[in-house]
Amino acid sequence: MKNEYDVIIVGGGPAGVAASLSCRRSNLEVLLIDKKPMEEIGDKVCGEAISKKTSHFVSEKLGIKPPSGNEINVLVEDLVLRTSLPMDHITLPAIGYMVDRHKYGQRLLHDTINLGTKVLDVTKVIKPILENNKVSGVIVKNSAGEEVEYFAKIVIDCSGVMGVIRTKLPDEFEPILSKSLTKSDYASCYREIIQLKEEHGLDGKIVLQYEEDIPEPGYIWFFSDGKYKLNCGTGFIKEGNNQNKSVKKVYFDTMEKYYPKGSYETLDGRGGIVSIRPPLWNAVAPGFIVAGDAAFHADPLTAEGHGPALIAGYFAGLVAKKAIEQNNYTTEKLWEYNKLIISNFGAEHARSRILTITLERIGPRNLEFLLKRGVVKQSDLTSKGIMKKRSIFNYLMLALRCFPKYSLLLLMKKAIDTSKSVAKHCLEYPNSPAEYRDWQIKMDLYYSKIHGK
Ligand SMILES: Cc1cc2nc3c(=O)[nH]c(=O)nc-3n(C[C@H](O)[C@H](O)[C@H](O)COP(=O)(O)OP(=O)(O)OC[C@H]3O[C@@H](n4cnc5c(N)ncnc54)[C@H](O)[C@@H]3O)c2cc1C
Numbered sequence: 001m002k003n004e005y006d007v008i009i010v011g012g013g014p015a016g017v018a019a020s021l022s023c024r025r026s027n028l029e030v031l032l033i034d035k036k037p038m039e040e041i042g043d044k045v046c047g048e049a050i051s052k053k054t055s056h057f058v059s060e061k062l063g064i065k066p067p068s069g070n071e072i073n074v075l076v077e078d079l080v081l082r083t084s085l086p087m088d089h090i091t092l093p094a095i096g097y098m099v100d101r102h103k104y105g106q107r108l109l110h111d112t113i114n115l116g117t118k119v120l121d122v123t124k125v126i127k128p129i130l131e132n133n134k135v136s137g138v139i140v141k142n143s144a145g146e147e148v149e150y151f152a153k154i155v156i157d158c159s160g161v162m163g164v165i166r167t168k169l170p171d172e173f174e175p176i177l178s179k180s181l182t183k184s185d186y187a188s189c190y191r192e193i194i195q196l197k198e199e200h201g202l203d204g205k206i207v208l209q210y211e212e213d214i215p216e217p218g219y220i221w222f223f224s225d226g227k228y229k230l231n232c233g234t235g236f237i238k239e240g241n242n243q244n245k246s247v248k249k250v251y252f253d254t255m256e257k258y259y260p261k262g263s264y265e266t267l268d269g270r271g272g273i274v275s276i277r278p279p280l281w282n283a284v285a286p287g288f289i290v291a292g293d294a295a296f297h298a299d300p301l302t303a304e305g306h307g308p309a310l311i312a313g314y315f316a317g318l319v320a321k322k323a324i325e326q327n328n329y330t331t332e333k334l335w336e337y338n339k340l341i342i343s344n345f346g347a348e349h350a351r352s353r354i355l356t357i358t359l360e361r362i363g364p365r366n367l368e369f370l371l372k373r374g375v376v377k378q379s380d381l382t383s384k385g386i387m388k389k390r391s392i393f394n395y396l397m398l399a400l401r402c403f404p405k406y407s408l409l410l411l412m413k414k415a416i417d418t419s420k421s422v423a424k425h426c427l428e429y430p431n432s433p434a435e436y437r438d439w440q441i442k443m444d445l446y447y448s449k450i451h452g453k
Pocket residue numbers: 010011012013014015016033034035036041042044045046047048049050051123124125126158159160161164189190191233235272273274291292293294298303304305306307309
């Protein structure tokens with residue numbers, strides 16, 4: 001096998017396959033490396049709910065089939081946010097599919113192989129190779145345990161939350177690329193697929209059930225995967241008081257309230273991690289692009305990361321192609337990738353994070369109070385609702401309904417104002433790395449304010 005390519009892609013999840021398809025559509029020579037055996041690539045602990053809009057958008061761009069046939073388990077219509085009351089409090093449209101991730105992932109992998117991508121499986125990428133202050137390849141450990149070097153004009157890190165290349169770059173290399181991974185960046189999860197003895201009645205719904213006893217982001221999910229089947233799980237940030245809490249124990253304790261032991265059979269139960277923060281504001285460096293979970297591209301509220309990973313991979317391929325055509329691998333040249341991410345889904349996710357922090361600060365009991373009194377309505381949680389202009393009269397009415405919990409109203413006002421500011425700031429994303437630092441400092445300030453720091 002040769003050891004020089006146009007592009008090396010680390011990881012064969014949705015971000016990696018999309019990046020490889022995108023590069024192959026431009027006839028670039030691509031090597032995709034994954035530590036798993038070929039037949040296991042694409043399998044992952046996941047809620048398996050994906051948006052129709054996103055998966056169809058990317059399929060069209062990449063010239064592949066959207067999810068179909070036995071890749072789809074059931075259709076999804078609604079995202080429901082519930083507190084402990086047994087009713088659907090907030091229902092937002094969420095048209096999509098519950099997919100079989102393994103089958104869908106395998107098909108995407110074979111789509112890219114058929115298009116000419118070379119795949120190196122059972123090969124663990126260990127670290128980047130740096131030459132002349134540019135990422136110029138990777139060092140891998142192959143199935144025989146030998147270390148081998150592979151070189152490329154561009155390396156795309158699609159290795160999932162751990163970001164194996166990004167986190168191993170030296171601090172001094174491209175100072176505006178974050179190389180850190182902290183506990184607050186991700187939630188540790190436990191997920192099961194269960195077969196119930198009776199119908200669950202949640203057809204077409206993916207439910208986030210907020211619970212007082214589950215730490216941030218605070219919910220257990222129940223995704224309908226068929227009349228008797230549910231994909232359910234929970235997860236939280238394991239830091240501070242929660243660092244020694246067992247995710248599995250929290251999951252089983254909560255399940256007892258809704259689906260007690262004996263009412264179902266577990267078909268699959270596994271742990272995983274999901275990113276839970278705003279996207280990496282800068283995801284490029286000389287010769288290097290980060291995409292998917294490795295760049296925190298999942299939606300911090302719903303954990304929907306499959307679609308964003310596909311989109312990010314597609315954009316990474318487009319930007320890599322332009323850089324290779326012009327033989328220019330600088331951060332400046334790759335900067336366009338950041339703008340594409342922010343304008344496509346990054347700004348939405350940035351605001352989604354404000355919402356998750358706010359919901360956590362309000363807590364399920366107060367949320368129930370706000371919903372019952374009509375202080376928060378379904379429409380308020382949509383982009384339009386948050387951006388809506390409110391008059392003094394509106395606020396007076398809300399204040400009356402909020403009696404005696406005025407502090408909640410102040411918290412909500414702060415959240416809405418911050419969300420608007422973040423949206424506006426995303427629109428002002430810098431055109432070049434030179435203006436980035438000031439922009440980033442301002443963005444960090446918005447988040448520290450909403451955290452109450
Ligand atoms: C519990 C849970 C529930 C979720 N629910 C949903 C949901 O309902 N809907 C949704 O859209 N998203 C969901 N997500 C998120 C979604 O799974 C991810 O956002 C998505 O898989 C990200 O794709 P990716 O390609 O970036 O990374 P991954 O899918 O993680 O793929 C990374 C790939 O890199 C490979 N790799 C890692 N390290 C190395 C290495 N050192 N060398 C070589 N290869 C390596 C891995 O083997 C893997 O194949 C969920 C995640 C979790 C954990």
